[in-house]
Amino acid sequence: MSPLERTLPLVVNNFTLFGRDPGPLIGRVTQPVLLVLLIQPLFVAAMGDRARGTTQVVLGYLVMFSLLGMSIVGASILTERRWNTLDRLRATPAGVHELLVGKAIPVIAFLLLQQAILITLGATVLGLRIASPGLLLFANVVWAITILCLGAAIAMTVKSMAQFSAVVDIGSTVIAGLSGALVPLSAMPDWARAIAPVWPGYWAMEALRSATDGDGKATLAASAILLAFAAVAAVVAAVRLRNGWGRNTLL
Template sequence: MRPDAQPGRGGPGRAGLLVRHNTLLLLRDPGPLVGRLVMPVVVMLALRPLYVAAEGPAGAGQAAIGALVTFSLLALSIVGGSILSERVWHTWDRLRVAPVRPVELLVGKAVPVLGVLAVQQAVVLTVGVAFCGVSVRSPGLLAAACAAWGLTLLGMGSAVGVTARSFGQLSATFDVGGFCLTTVGGAMVPLAVLPGWVRDIAPASPGYWAATTMRHAAAGQAAQTLRGVAVLLAVAAACGAVAVWRVRRGWGRAQAG
């Protein structure tokens, strides 16, 4: 986006321009997006017989939610990599003089990815219900759980993107974080079969709250779902606050220099 593109417009106008710009960047190379839609479906279809054999009919839901939580983590790399690219390419100064507020910049990066996540969740759950026997008693609760998890991913990805100093550091953070969010969180492997110490620390992982909240939502358990949604939104807000603070701090240093 040109740094002089309508600098006098209000916040929503600037944020809208950034959302459109970053959406076009995502759509310009659709290959990775198609992969993010196909991979979780393939994994769900492949693992469903194993989960059903181990857990009965409830195993279909475990396979669907596990694939959904695991592959939605790719959103972390999209947001984090996009933000770090701006920093590495030194284009943040151009956005700063436009002027663009930190919140607008982060919204411009996050909203297109939220759209990708929504499509991914819809595809996986639709295939799960239609072909894998996944039972969803409350679509509304499940939609709320999925939305809360999506916002959490965007918040965490933004926080990592404004903190990492190199793509190597970014990759290492995502590798370790992905392991903690999926394995420790009980997304792909049920916590009941994991060691006791993993079950003890699992609630510290946002992935645990994502997986358990989606299971409660699919079962129509409103109280447990709303509690999980509240936890996920709190994590999203905290990470978003860190990201905004880091951007403001960085731009403040640039102005002082």
């Protein structure tokens, strides 16, 4: 059996699981849309520039709700642990990388859909200026991969769904806030600006903003740093899955 033949049933199964419980997916899409529509006029007025205000609110809330989208990643993995099916998957001929790909593709599809809806809303309704759609697509894909890997690493580390929810909810708010996603970096205190580059959300904002400006060099540089975050998180998730740490009983 080829790797594709082993991976495809996992992908189909995970799409099916998403389809049976679409509530979280719908919530993660509708919430940012409503908030962006409500808050965009405030940002435009505060920044005194429609283009800058719109870019800040659309990209900022994209980053914020992408981070919250890690809950979708975690639920996909933690469900397998709660059902005690993760060990059965590990016992199949599929390798660790194939199991991860089977989980990853549906989640990546959701994250890209979430981002596409916000970007489309910004461009068609709010006047978001996009100098290079191709660069923006590239930055969105890199950010989605980063979110996927971070969510998988957290889900393979925590011991309960409650712990995962706490880490994602608190972590997303902290990362988004200190990355300049919720408030422009220029309006933040010196200490916050100093530590902003520590967070992946900062580089997501840099990559996305540079892509909308058509700055290929800056987009690629920020994307490379995001991929470094993703690589570290992916290694953590893969090691824990390979060692069987995913079979810990959920509290």
